[in-house]
Amino acid sequence: MSVKRLIVLPLALAVVLMSAIAPPITPIEAPAATPMRFIAVDVHVDSDQARLGAWQIEYEATGAPESKVMLVGVEGGEHAAYSEAPRYDPAALSGGRIIIASYTTDNNAPLGLTRVARLHLSVMGVMAPEHSLRLIAAGDDEGIRIEPKVWASEFTPDASNKNDTNTEDKGPLP
Amino acid sequence: MDPADQNNEIPSETAARLRDAMSGPGLDQITRQRFIEAGAGALATRRRHRTAWRTAGAIAATLALATVATFLIVRAPSPHRMSESVSITLAADINADGVVDILDAHALARAFERGYATPDLDSDGVSSLADADWIAKAVTRLEGASG
Numbered sequence: 510m511s512v513k514r515l516i517v518l519p520l521a522l523a524v525v526l527m528s529a530i531a532p533p534i535t536p537i538e539a540p541a542a543t544p545m546r547f548i549a550v551d552v553h554v555d556s557d558q559a560r561l562g563a564w565q566i567e568y569e570a571t572g573a574p575e576s577k578v579m580l581v582g583v584e585g586g587e588h589a590a591y592s593e594a595p596r597y598d599p600a601a602l603s604g605g606r607i608i609i610a611s612y613t614t615d616n617n618a619p620l621g622l623t624r625v626a627r628l629h630l631s632v633m634g635v636m637a638p639e640h641s642l643r644l645i646a647a648g649d650d651e652g653i654r655i656e657p658k659v660w661a662s663e664f665t666p667d668a669s670n671k672n673d674t675n676t677e678d679k680g681p682l683p
Numbered sequence: 684m685d686p687a688d689q690n691n692e693i694p695s696e697t698a699a700r701l702r703d704a705m706s707g708p709g710l711d712q713i714t715r716q717r718f719i720e721a722g723a724g725a726l727a728t729r730r731r732h733r734t735a736w737r738t739a740g741a742i743a744a745t746l747a748l749a750t751v752a753t754f755l756i757v758r759a760p761s762p763h764r765m766s767e768s769v770s771i772t773l774a775a776d777i778n779a780d781g782v783v784d785i786l787d788a789h790a791l792a793r794a795f796e797r798g799y800a801t802p803d804l805d806s807d808g809v810s811s812l813a814d815a816d817w818i819a820k821a822v823t824r825l826e827g828a829s830g
Binding site for chain 1: 733751755778822
């Protein structure tokens, strides 16, 4: 083997391995002239006969691969026990997926149907996203695990919740 | 390896062939000797270059391997980090159901409000409701979230 190959081959090997290990460089997207709008999505929980002591839900905007959906804000729910914004990872903002969770030790935790959070999203593109919810965990006021119904609906300012999109556990409309 | 390689002399076989080639008429003894010395000098230069290339090759290979090894070591979780993570997970499983989720934050908050001893999960030196909040933050992280 020639001496130059002794140098060139290890360097080439190093370059190949480093390019395989290093994170891919994502190109900066040029601003596109696509329509952009803001929507609000309400997250509902129906704990039936149990008081809702804690809940943890994963939300994901799906079904609009050609539209860019970004979470831009998280708001609390309608009941006093959950009126503050739930816990979430700030890194989720700018993406289309988030895990939100909250708990209360209030004796007057909501009973039955309640809106626990409102998510604000920006949608860039003509396709409307679908809203997928997954219940990760929920418990009653004693901390006992329960399986409430959860679903999402797009909020409209005229108070009529249109475009209800729920998970496998569709419950009654408010 | 030919001993001549080590002392920068012309290999004996090559030197003999050179002498044969220059043994004809017309070349005096001094000219022959200069030819042989010039050949020896050229060989020595070539050997020095070869040694330099080999050394550079070995250094390049070592650097390449060290770079790759560093990347692999940095990316792999160390046993210490893993055991730390397992202990934090065990400590945060307040209701002992084998899963860390928001119910553990709820259980810790309730226990604290009722005056039970609760773990200092956020390592701020005191047990408080902030430890329940610490669990709530942990379970909503997008990477490594439970559920």
